[in-house]
Amino acid sequence: MKLKEITEGKARLLVPDPEEYKKEEKYDPSWAPVFYNPRMVFNRDVSVVVVSALSPKSIVDTLSATGVRGIRYYLESSKTEEVLFNDKSPNAVELIRRNVEVNGIENAKVYNRDANSLLYELKVDYVDVDPFGSPAPFVLSSINATKRGGSVAYTATDLSPLEGKARRSCLRKYYVHNQRLSFSKEVGIRVLVSKVVRDSAVLERTVVPLISFYSDYYYRVFFRVLGGARRADNALEELGYFIECQDCGYHEGTREKCVDKCPYCGSKNVKVVGPVWLGKLVDEEFLGKVMSSIDKFEYLTSFQMVKELLTSLRDENRFLAYYNLDFLASRHKMNVPPTRGMLECLGEATRTHFDKKGIKTNKKYEEVLECLKTSFSYNR
Ligand SMILES: C[S@@+](CC[C@H](N)C(=O)[O-])C[C@H]1O[C@@H](n2cnc3c(N)ncnc32)[C@H](O)[C@@H]1O
Ligand SMILES: [Zn+2]
Structure with a gap:
């Protein structure tokens, strides 16, 4: 593998050299033997800031590729007692080992396993799930691997099902009846949260969204994982439906599934989507904690953007849709x-x-x- 050394945050990283894997002068990170996408730096910068406020003792970077996330959490978020890296690709594992060494990460364990089977053997404070496309196949196992009171984060790049364009795919992956609405960018993240809440309930656990955001071409959601069937029942109560009138533009979130006419103008031309999460997307107390220590991240290239995002999340959290x-x-x-x-x-x-x-x-x-x-x- 032809490698190139780069820096991201406080990490020095060996990544596949894009020049070597170009096709007709174009480059896509998925063409290289190990995946590294510079367009995800903002996602990782925000994650470093959030994980710092979570201060987990043990972390699993479930789908590591180059190891960039686990390495950055160790160097920039909190010197955790244990960082576990995993990827099913042998090329990735070889690179993770080198990157772990270059960055002097002590207490690292590197696995070459299928993520789901590994997760069923672990209990850690923080689980990071950053897949190609949908995180749906990893939700149950990652919730199971998170200690009570711990946290889990998902990236989802499968916007087409989440935003209601690929409707059948949304039903398969998220079991949500979805369609295009004028505010589908927000519906998408509420579909994802709905899936995680429902899968957690299967395990008699629940999740509380701490920070949820959209950027560029993906969603990212951080959850606190709590135990208890009663809490799971309460969280399920916060699922519901969005209706949008295609004639007058009215929309609302409702617990009512069978809405056949617009409550505002009476038109029958109404779209219904759900079950979606109608609760808060951000935990304000946790966000306050994140914001109060933001200044130590001034070195991040996207520092201003991270601050703007957090401010926006705080301001919009009191409104639905x-x-x-x-x-x-x-x-x-x-x-x-x-x-x-x-x-x-x-x-x-x-x-x-x-x-x-x-x-x-x-x-x-x-x-x-x-x-x-x-x-x-x-x-x-
Ligand atoms: C999008 S990349 C991860 C990117 C990385 N987290 C980052 O921030 O740069 C997804 C990785 O998951 C690995 N992968 C896909 N399915 C897997 C599975 N079932 N078990 C373990 N690894 C898997 C792929 O080999 C790939 O390296
Ligand atoms: Zn109407």
Whole structure:
């Protein structure tokens, strides 16, 4: 394997040299013998910051590839007592061993196993699941491998099922009846949380979302894992459905599955999606802890972006499901209103990191529509 040395965060890493694996001057990380994607640096930077607030004693980097995550958590988050690395690819394992040595990681164990079978043999404080595509095949085993009170994180890059484009795939992987809605960027993450809540309940455990976000082409969610059938039952109570009227643009989250007409305008042209997570996507106390120690991560290349993301997550956490202004305006045959004007008009409202054209508010739908008309007169 032709390698190149790079740095990411505080780690020195040997990764496949992209120049060697190009095809017709193009490069895709999946063409190299071991996967390393520079587009995921932001995901890893946020993860380093979050894992630092979790301060786990033992970590498993379940799908390690180059080992970058486990190495960075050890160097930048907390000197954990034990870091376990795993990948089913022998090439990856060889590279992980070299990278572990280059970075002087003591207490590392490197496995060359199928992730699911390994996870059923472990109990650790923090499990990281960063797969190709969907994390669904690893949810049960990773929840099982997390100690009570510990944490687990998932990356999902399979946006097509999660956002309701690949509907059958969404049903297979997540058992959610999904379809395209104007706020599907947020629906997608709530489909993922719903799956993790339901799988945890099977094990008489539950999960509390600590930090959940969307970026670029993936979702990332960190959960606290708690024990107890009663808690699992309570979490299931927070699942429900989104309905969206295709005529007037009204939407809501509801426990009611059989909605056949729009509660606002009476139209039958209504889409229903679910079961989705209708609870909070962020634990505000935990987010406060993360933000209070953010300054020690000033060295991160994406430091400003991480701060902006955390601030946005804090601001939008009190609202459920954003309105996409393009969609609303098109339903009412109007020009798209200025976002600033809408925010000023509504008062109790915020932008959302899910969508540049999105706003979140808990104002009544009548008021949203009123602002759609008047927001043009606000200062831009
Ligand atoms: C997206 S890559 C991981 C990237 C890495 N976490 C990072 O941040 O750069 C997924 C890795 O999972 C490995 N993999 C896929 N299925 C697996 C399985 N069932 N058990 C163990 N490893 C697996 C692949 O070989 C690949 O290296
Ligand atoms: Zn309607």
